[in-house]
């Protein structure tokens with residue numbers, strides 16, 4: 001059965017992430033069949049879906065009928081029932097390689113030939129998760145951030161064998177949901193944001209373990225500085241603007257490379273700094289930097305006062 005004209009979707013796994021996906025798909029007008037062997041599936045959908053839909057910023061702005069949208073979600077009794085006529089299948093089961101491999105082989109048996117099959121995995125690339133499929137080239141990663149119905153990013157990552165047209169369809173789908181999908185240029189375990197997160201959390205735990213600060217102090221240190229900064233600009237634009245006239249290369253050479261050594265990591269090579277300098281000139285041309293600083297400052301002022309008010 002050709003399904004691309006249908007608005008049927010499936011979510012496999014109704015834990016933290018799957019429940020949130022179900023709410024997002026339903027809010028965008030898709031029918032969603034959810035499969036999970038948990039015995040309380042109907043109850044948890046009832047308790048979560050309408051609440052999550054009501055929290056989606058676009059739903060709040062539109063004043064949409066939350067209960068009517070929640071009716072788009074229904075329980076499936078099996079993987080087959082969930083996926084058989086879905087145009088998109090979003091997997092959100094346990095983060096175990098063997099589990100994902102077996103599940104995707106099963107989904108492939110029942111899914112329509114043109115259905116998109118997507119894994120929410122936090123770090124298992126599709127070329128690994130799809131190893132037991134006959135044709136893994138249509139398995140993609142659509143990795144959200146918790147809580148997915150509120151945080152905009154979805155990392156989209158594909159195996160080298162995946163055709164760009166499949167990726168484009170998925171990017172359009174997430175954009176239509178109101179998400180901010182970003183396609184990675186190549187596969188890497190852990191994808192991008194979780195790799196950044198892993199380094200940060202490792203160092204945070206080290207500082208607590210060493211007794212430099214306790215856990216609550218560490219969280220406060222972060223929230224009152226990098227948290228606000230990184231809500232408005234990324235770490236590399238921040239380095240670029242922090243370097244003043246010297247730009248990103250000035251910042252790396254004069255400040256960051258020494259700090260990188262202090263925490264026991266290998267300093268950036270001259271070639272790596274040159275690459276950042278070249279890309280920074282393309283992405284953030286010198287004539288725009290004053291505007292970027294003003295925008296950063298306006299957003300940070302707005303955030304600092306907004307956070308205090310909530």
Ligand SMILES: NC(=O)c1ccc[n+]([C@@H]2O[C@H](COP(=O)([O-])OP(=O)(O)OC[C@H]3O[C@@H](n4cnc5c(N)ncnc54)[C@H](O)[C@@H]3O)[C@@H](O)[C@H]2O)c1
Nearest residue numbers: 013014015016017036038092093094095120121122144146
């Ligand atoms: N929690 C996060 O912050 C987060 C963020 C992004 C992505 N992810 C990824 O999303 C996926 C789900 O994570 P989660 O945090 O929602 O996990 P979770 O443990 O909350 O939910 C997993 C669900 O899978 C169900 N399940 C178990 N066996 C199943 C089967 N055979 N078929 C269908 N469902 C089955 C479980 O009953 C459970 O409800 C993982 O791959 C995880 O890496 C998690």
